[in-house]
Amino acid sequence: MFRVIGRWFHRYFSDDEAIVLILLLGVALFTILVLGAMLAPVFAALVLAFVLQGLVNWLEKKGLPHILSVVVSFLLFVAVFLAVLLLMVPLVWEQGSNLLNELPGMVQQWQDALQHLPETYPGFISESQVNAWIETANTQMTRAGQWLLSFSLSKLPNLVGILIYLVLVPILVFFFLKDRTVLLDWFTSYLPKERRMINQVSDEMSSQIANYIRGKVIEIVIVGITTYIAFWYLGLNYAALLSLLVGLSVLIPYIGAAVVTIPIAAIGLFQWGFTQPFFVMMAVYGVIQALDGNVLVPLLFSEAVNLHPIAIIVAVLFFGGVWGFWGVFFAIPLATLIKAVFTAWPGQDELAST
Structure with missing residues (x-):
């Protein structure tokens, strides 16, 4: 058993760059959690x-x-x-x-x-x-x-x-x-002068994090303004407050849109009841959500690494619980970082070829 553990440790932790990368990630995690x-x-x-x-x-x-x-x-x-x-x-x-x-x-x-x-x-x-x-x-x-x-x-x-x-x-x-x-x-x-693996992870993440943050800000603004214009035109009460909630809901993939629908439907029912204006408002809101998920998100995040929905939800829950708002905001980049580290880690080529 010790021989198996030794071979595994030698395969994945014999590279000096791997140790440096672990130290950098540890310092970053300590800074986030403590400071x-x-x-x-x-x-x-x-x-x-x-x-x-x-x-x-x-x-x-x-x-x-x-x-x-x-x-x-x-x-x-x-x-x-x-x-x-x-x-x-x-x-x-x-x-x-x-x-x-x-x-x-x-x-x-x-x-x-x-x-x-x-x-x-x-x-x-x-x-x-x-x-x-x-x-x-x-x-x-x-x-x-x-x-x-x-x-x-x-x-x-x-x-x-x-x-x-x-x-x-x-x-x-x-x-x-x-x-x-x-x-x-x-x-x-x-940093060490020889840092091939660190540069690989850094090059992959720097552009993706920048694109993600920039895309999220643009998505919040577009979705929030579009929702406000729609709610204001339909005469829904508290249009600015609800549109702000809708804009911020895009920070939490899948979960945010489902949660923010509850107050929108509740206020619409209180204002109109089960009448035609309520169903029109909900239909318009559904169209905005559909356009956001099927048109806007692919355009803004076309260069993002493809992550499975389960991985995204787990990342949101985990990093949100650890780091609050910033954890939710950076959940996808952090999940992408973990994926990039595993991809660049020494021994992955050997593992893929076996």
């Missing part, structure tokens, strides 16, 4: 820099100097950020407050509808079942209200930190864009 909250502005700035790097490269190809390309891209980012902060956030906040104020009335209307079910379906639903459902719903609503209140109070001391992030993140984005080459050269200077 993730502390370095959240840095991670956010890196994501935004990835998004803007494509624009910087495009401007440089058009003949602009590097520093001018960075300045133009950064000013565009600041303009979009201020527009979202000054226009979208107040609208979503207002609609969210209105929804919370009207939520008790919506719950009461649903309770009244449930109490009529035993009369409509006497052989299937009893009055005791309806009372149990109502009691469970009231309990869950009370818990949700208590959690929301405690969450809002716990976040009040962090307002100063949020204001610091609003200043710190743009500064970091600017310097990440301006000194990208310098920072990469400094980092690679600490």
Whole structure:
């Protein structure tokens, strides 16, 4: 048995590059798990820099100097950020407050509808079942209200930190864009000169992570704006709030679209009931989801590594549980990284040939 284990260990861990790669991945994992909250502005700035790097490269190809390309891209980012902060956030906040104020009335209307079910379906639903459902719903609503209140109070001391992030993140984005080459050269200077496997994994992942982040941001914007226009045209209440949820739902493949459908259907039923406008709204929402999954995603992520849906869902659940929001956002790139490491690992060629 020890001979078998020894041969296995020699096949996969005899390469010095493999040991270096393990150390790099270990340091990255330690940084994420232990220092993730502390370095959240840095991670956010890196994501935004990835998004803007494509624009910087495009401007440089058009003949602009590097520093001018960075300045133009950064000013565009600041303009979009201020527009979202000054226009979208107040609208979503207002609609969210209105929804919370009207939520008790919506719950009461649903309770009244449930109490009529035993009369409509006497052989299937009893009055005791309806009372149990109502009691469970009231309990869950009370818990949700208590959690929301405690969450809002716990976040009040962090307002100063949020204001610091609003200043710190743009500064970091600017310097990440301006000194990208310098920072990469400094980092690679600490790596071994012979790093074929590390370069293979790095080359495969750098472009894919950049394309993924840029594609996700574009997908969120397109899906969110399209949904808002559709909901606003149809007259659905809380169109901005719901469209924001739909846009963010694309971060979680498969699961996000299913979860966000529940509040959309609930608000549509409360506003229109089982009438034609409700079914038209749900049909339009279904068309948007279908176009997103079958047209937009293939266009934006045509260069992404093909991952099985089970692998994507497992990655979302695992990395989301380990790293929260950022884990969900980077679930697919991290799963792709694991696949790239296994592909480039020493001994895989021998294994494939046997």
